[in-house]
Amino acid sequence: MIVHDVTDNVNLPQYGKSSGEQDVGTGFTYDKNTVIADLENKGYKVLNPDVVIPTTISKGAQNIVINVEHQLVPITPENPGTPGQPINPNDPDGPKWPDGTAKNDLEVTGTQTIHYEGAGDKTPADNTQHFTFTKSTTVDKVTGKIVSETGWNVASHTFGNVDTPVVAGYHADKAVAGGATITSDDLNKTIVVTYAPNGHVIPVGPDGTPIPGADQPQFPTNPDNPTGTTPSEVPVVPGYHPETGKPGDPVDPVPGQPGENVPVKYVPDTPTPETYTGSQTIKFVDGTTGKEIETPNVQTAPDLTGDHTFGKINTPVIKGYTTTQTTAGGAIVTKTDPNATITVTYTPNGHIIPVGPDGKPLPNVPQPQYPTNPNNPTEVTLNEPVPEIPGYTPNVSTVTPENPGKNTPVVYTPNEKPVGPTTPSENGTPSGNTGNPTTPQPKTPAKPITPTTTPAGNGNIPTNGQNTSLATSNVNNANATTPVAQKQAAQLPQTGNEQLKHEGILGLLALGVAGLLAFGKNRRKE
Known part of the structure; x- marks a missing residue:
């Protein structure tokens, strides 16, 4: 019996067996299945596993050959090896996975990062794109050596361009960014896009200095071009008017300089009395729900030039409510604060609560609410009769609550039968x-x-x-x-x-x- 390695063209004597010269008919044994299993565990592939092995000696010399070859296994990022670990699980002392077969040896990922800066909390997040280079190798399972290796799937990769986001109030130094090229040896590229604030329209007086407190509108960013701006408008400046043109006229930015300010000259207005209309609104609200419970009282005063004090009103009596105010109003309005709002808070009146001797409310009996004094919105009526409840006798006949907004329990005692x-x-x-x-x-x-x-x-x-x-x-x-x-x-x-x-x-x-x-x-x- 001969086991021949056709890959290396050598016999494997450890698997051979010879009977020597024997009489015809002498028995011969060879455990082919065990030999084949051991060969496969060591990385061999048996080429003629069906070879027939005689069980007796026949006349003449017989050479029976089992041919084997080395198994070759492809190693990819999806099916990597583990360097240092046995290639054949059933042969722990056999060959080990060589260096260069791990996943990170067969796959590397590169990036293009577009980094945005300069727009404060409006700055866009980085834009990152990825590309993966891959390759594969072939390993001999008998020797544990790499017998072949492919190159990377591509020599290089070029990323696409990215439109720069438009950020209100800022202009960028690039309309598009990207297009970086990476290789397996130069994996990561970073491109920076910088934003800067747009310029403003600056109202200035006759001496060319900015007018204090005047609005300074900013040039809007061009929605179709993040590197440019669009015209703004001549602002309204109280007490002044533009030397030329009028408020609302367009103001062009400096060409090619979207961050430059543009001064607009103003001259003082001739003083004229300015009037305004003031108002006092008195609201009547439920202090528990916050909802209005009565139509507001609104007073207006037109053609005012200075401060104005409105008159007071008697607070209305509202059924089921009391308030702490008998009058409301007297607000002072000014040109800068012409509209005054006064809120009168009302509290829902309490109830007479019939309770038993144990202090618990009696079920299914009236719980009348205190009536509001029709002549005084801050009080309820005095000596309010308690309800009659058949079969019970109250401990008092009338109630005058100390706090109109609080319930008053009245003890009722069951009548003796x-x-x-x-x-x-x-x-x-x-x-x-x-x-x-x-x-x-x-x-x-x-x-x-x-x-x-x-x-x-x-x-x-x-x-x-x-x-x-x-x-x-x-x-x-x-x-x-x-x-x-x-x-x-x-x-x-x-x-x-x-x-x-x-x-x-x-x-x-x-x-x-x-x-x-x-x-x-x-x-x-x-």
Whole structure:
């Protein structure tokens, strides 16, 4: 068995094997698959992997050859090598990637930067363009050497030109910039574009000196040419007029000198009285929302020559609001500040807030707002009645708030529900109100009287002290029937029983009157 390297035209003895002279039929073994795998791991390519290797010795001499060649791998920026690292992952002790195969060896990027300066915070940002040079190499995976190398994709690159941005108030020294050429050895180029302020129109007096405080309009930058300017105008100068021409006439810049100032001569005007119209506007606004809540009061004064003081007005009464001012106005206007605005702030009036004994607002009840005093916009009306709420009694009947803009809580206490009359229970003890009132009974005599007959039901009669609850009973109690025990008492033969009878009748009448009064009171509350 022979493994032959056709690239170097040499045999690889470490992979060969010889049986020597053997009898025909003697067995022969050779692990072709293992040999091929090892060859490939070391960077070889097997050219005849399907070669058949006999398993026995046949007559005569036999030479069986496995041909291999070196694998060549292209190295590009997209598929670079790693210098110093194994080329064949399964052969860590084998050849390493050589220098010149890293990505930055195969790819370099150049730039053209147009740098703008001189226009302050209006200066444009730098304009940067990029270009990348690339090349590739071929590496022998068996030897780890570069066997071939291409040159850079181009020898040089020329960038395009860029129009210089127009910047208001400034002119540039270049209308276009760029066109730089770079190579792989000279990668970066910078071009500077410088801006400078445009010139101004300078109003000057008869002596040629600038007029203090006069407007000095600047020449506008030409929108179609960032290196030039366009004409400006003769400005208006109070108290002066141009020696020639009139305000608004065009003024040409100095040709080729866009940064030069151009003087324009003025002469003083003949003094004439100047008048102006002054105004005082009084606004009425909600201090919470800032919105106007009433039509403003506007006063004007025409043909003024000096300072003017406007009169005052009474502040209006606005429903639902109060203010701290009873009058407003009296503004002073001048020629330089002819329009005065005065703001009168109004505060929304507070409300009466019905609350329970726990201090929490009662739900679904009126919360009336304090009415504004119709004669004084700074006050609300005094002694404002609190709202009536069925089933409740307020702790005060009227409210006079100390602060018109603050709410006033009023405590309402639930009314006590009427307690109805009681009916004797079966054992004689008064029970709760069952709808049938108990007729007041006569007082117990000093000496107990034993009836000759047993009263119907039980013989216990409620004492007069229990009738105090009848003051709040329903009017229907007036028609209540007398308990059976009372009727029995009226029939006793003793003389004292007649007196008890009369007292019982009087108690019944009192009960009826009390019931009628309670009914009428409840109806009024409802």
